[in-house]
Amino acid sequence: MTVKILITRPSHSANEFAELLHARIGPDVPLILSPLIEICHLSPKIPTEGVQTLVFTSAHAVRAFAALKRERHFTCYVVGLATGDAAREAGFEPIEGGGTAQSLAEKLLKDGPAEPILYLRGNHIAFDLADALAQSGTDFRQTVVYDQRERHLTEEAQTTLATASGVVLPLFSPRSAKLFFDNQTWRGRLFVGAMSENVARNVPEESVAMLSTAQSPSASAMLDVVEQLWTSANRLEGKSSAK
Structure with a gap:
């Protein structure tokens, strides 16, 4: 066969x-x-007032955010190439983080981008960025913008x-x-x-x-x-x- x-x-x-x-x-x-x-976009209220930097670890999060918000003035960090491509398509100028969430966390700690930082993510994540940045005292916030349903x-x-x-x-x-x-x-x-x-x-x-x-x-x-x-x-x- x-x-x-x-x-x-x-x-x-x-x-x-x-x-x-x-x-x-x-x-x-x-x-x-x-x-x-199945990727299902959600419709949360996204608290962007005062936020300086956005973080995405998936193209799905970029598309979900772009469907809800028109602002593109933020500094934008992404996990890797595919997410970067989606961010550029959405109108951002992304900074790529090395291909993994862990390497992205390391880059964020090294670069120290303007705060507050808002992480747009799915309901299920494999690596906890918030936990990785917690000890640095970074003003790091999260909003779930899509769900991954079985x-x-x-x-x-x-x-x-x-x-x-x-x-x-x-x-x-x-x-x-x-x-x-x-x-x-x-x-x-x-x-x-x-x-x-x-x-x-x-x-x-x-x-x-x-x-x-x-x-x-x-x-x-x-x-x-x-x-x-x-x-x-x-x-x-x-x-x-x-x-």
């Missing part, structure tokens, strides 16, 4: 990554898109896991990894690509055929990992078929 790639990112991000995979591996690569998380895999995805001899599974967040391995079963070999060590820690390595971690938390690094896993999975599939 053909090895397939299962993408469980939220819809917007899944479609973007699918386009990149088609460009990298080929237009005929079999992709299954089945988000495990979704079930589609019937197509569940059938693929039950019948395919090999599935390549890129995972981009600790929560999506936990949701998958807490709730899914699979029959064939599972080849998992993790965006970071934090994501990889939520993968039961003894239960998968292969686990590879991206060299950096970026789309390009994840493309490298998925392409390598795709090659390995098809090589193993070819050997199994030849027996």
